[in-house]
Amino acid sequence: MRTLAIETAAEACSVALFEDGNLVAHRHELVGRGHAERLIPMIAEMPERGRAELILVDCGPGSFTGVRVGLAAARAFGLAWGARVSGYSSLALIAATAFAEPDAPPTLTVAIVGGHGEYFVQRFGEGVVAITPLASLKPEDAAAFCGQDPIAGSGAEAMRAAGAPGRAIAVHPDARNTALLPPALTALSPSPIYGRAPDARLPA
Structure with a gap:
């Protein structure tokens, strides 16, 4: 097909x-x-x-x-x-891409730029299983949402700047x-x- x-x-x-x-x-x-x-x-x-x-x-x-x-x-x-x-x-696609990396973590947060100064965030586990629902949050709240997870997506560096400790994974x-x-x-x-x-x- x-x-x-x-x-x-x-x-x-x-x-x-x-x-x-x-x-x-x-x-x-x-x-x-x-x-x-x-x-x-x-x-x-x-x-x-x-x-x-x-x-x-x-x-x-x-x-x-x-x-x-x-x-x-x-x-x-x-x-x-x-x-x-x-x-x-789009968030599942980013998560699947990040999990395909050689050093993929067991869980990660996808963060991408949303509207009105917010970020779309969602946590995933291995197998691209959604751990949380999709959320749209202000930077500080989104950074707290990420916890200790590595962060993938266009909002990764912004999450780190807002206080999220996890490493950024450069996938789009x-x-x-x-x-x-x-x-x-x-x-x-x-x-x-x-x-x-x-x-x-x-x-x-």
């Missing part, structure tokens, strides 16, 4: 094409805010223009725009190709690392995970 993985929830835009679990092609670029401009051309550069039977897409949390760009593209290609569309969490989301996720973690509904309550409120 051919699988196309899409990753747009962070600063990078990346796509990976797998055939029966083997990596066939991969593109990864640090684009900042340019996901909408780069994603479709990157998919078009894949063999057979990326056509696949299964599309995996990062549901977040992460960049609000990036998450929505990836989901919109995945849903559109799913309709066009008659492909199944399934989601995964990359579509090709979706192969490291357990099957249960690539079966999310393709809907956005925002990680915090919306700012808008219904009028009283």
